[in-house]
Structures are given as C-alpha cells and as structure tokens.
Amino acid sequence: MTVIGALDRSHRPALERLLGATRAFRPDEIAVALELFDETFGSSAGSREVPDYEFVAAFNDAGSLTGYCCYGATPGTHGTYDLYWIAVDPVCQGAGVGSALLAEVERRLQERTARLLVVETSGRDAYDATRRFYGARGYRVAAQLRDFYAPADDRLVYTRDLSSSLQPASRGA
Numbered sequence: 001m002t003v004i005g006a007l008d009r010s011h012r013p014a015l016e017r018l019l020g021a022t023r024a025f026r027p028d029e030i031a032v033a034l035e036l037f038d039e040t041f042g043s044s045a046g047s048r049e050v051p052d053y054e055f056v057a058a059f060n061d062a063g064s065l066t067g068y069c070c071y072g073a074t075p076g077t078h079g080t081y082d083l084y085w086i087a088v089d090p091v092c093q094g095a096g097v098g099s100a101l102l103a104e105v106e107r108r109l110q111e112r113t114a115r116l117l118v119v120e121t122s123g124r125d126a127y128d129a130t131r132r133f134y135g136a137r138g139y140r141v142a143a144q145l146r147d148f149y150a151p152a153d154d155r156l157v158y159t160r161d162l163s164s165s166l167q168p169a170s171r172g173a
C-alpha cells in the first residue's frame with residue numbers, strides 16, 4: 001500500500017539513495033535535486049508561507065520512502081506551476097506510486113486554482129516509459145526543442161490544463 005505524506009529533514013539520505021537507484025539522473029542532476037531539498041528543509045530554510053519548492057512523498061507500509069515529487073509556482077506567471085522532479089524507487093516502479101504522487105500534486109494545485117502544470121523530459125529512447133507515463137495521465141506535448149540537451153536529445157515540454165477538471169478534496173496532506 002502507498003501512503004502519501006510529507007518529507008522532512010530526516011529523509012535526506014533515503015532521498016539521495018532513491019535518486020541514485022533510479023539511474024535516470026546524472027550526479028549533477030542529483031546534486032540539484034538535493035539542493036532544492038536542502039533549501040526547503042535544511043537549517044537555513046526560509047519561512048515563506050508557500051515555499052518556492054514544495055514536496056510530496058510516497059511511503060510503503062514499513063514507512064520507507066518509495067517516491068517523491070518536487071514542484072513549485074513558476075516565477076512571473078499567473079497560476080502556472082513546474083513539476084521539477086518526480087522519481088520512484090525502481091523496485092516500486094510500475095505499481096502506481098508515480099501516478100499517486102502526480103494525482104496528489106494536481107489535487108493540491110487545483111485546490112489553489114492553479115491553471116497549468118508544466119513538466120519537461122527528454123526525447124531520448126531511454127525516456128520512452130516516462131513519456132508514456134505523462135501521456136497516459138493527460139499531459140500533452142506543448143513544445144519540442146530539438147537538440148536541446150545534446151545532439152539528438154530533444155527537450156519535450158508537456159503541459160496539463162488543471163483548470164478544466166477541478167476535483168473535490170479527498171484527503172488532507
């Protein structure tokens with residue numbers, strides 16, 4: 001069973017392990033993901049009511065971290081949010097954890113009448129399953145930047161219109 005919950009500072013080692021285990025991210029990308037975590041949960045974290053980076057976590061029955069999402073309001077926009085990071089422990093992939101995380105992010109954003117959720121991924125074959133994941137969950141390719149990450153490695157920008165399917169809140173955070 002997947003339990004959706006919150007992260008705190010103590011989850012940092014588990015998060016670092018999970019990000020490495022996916023083999024989807026380079027070391028410099030993992031460093032950036034951990035920077036966002038530290039900015040939010042570290043000792044010098046700010047006290048803004050809505051932080052720049054928000055997190056949703058998934059845990060198994062034993063309370064171990066199985067996945068997480070990081071998202072935040074896109075600066076300079078009205079109601080647009082970026083999904084900065086989503087990762088599920090490889091031993092738990094394909095079992096609905098990523099879908100549960102994404103649904104929770106969407107639910108939270110719809111509660112605050114967000115308009116658009118934006119997510120980016122690579123066009124490389126290695127990201128086929130990731131693109132299927134977004135496509136099956138209502139995300140559509142809004143832009144494709146050819147050779148963005150590297151030659152033959154396009155940047156795909158997916159968006160999901162959040163304003164059209166406002167769901168009633170089903171549970172608290």
Ligand SMILES: CC(C)(COP(=O)(O)OP(=O)(O)OC[C@H]1O[C@@H](n2cnc3c(N)ncnc32)[C@H](O)[C@@H]1OP(=O)(O)O)[C@@H](O)C(=O)NCCC(=O)NCCS
Pocket residue numbers: 022024086087088089092093094095096097098099100120121122129130132133136
């Ligand atoms: C992409 C990811 C977050 C999806 O989470 P998940 O828990 O595996 O996804 P779910 O079980 O909710 O959904 C499975 C669907 O996602 C797709 N999928 C993506 N990666 C998959 C994987 N490794 N195993 C099985 N399905 C996967 C399948 O198309 C599947 O579709 P289906 O439900 O029609 O069969 C997860 O696989 C992951 O962490 N991948 C590595 C990191 C990554 O690519 N992050 C996104 C960076 S942009």
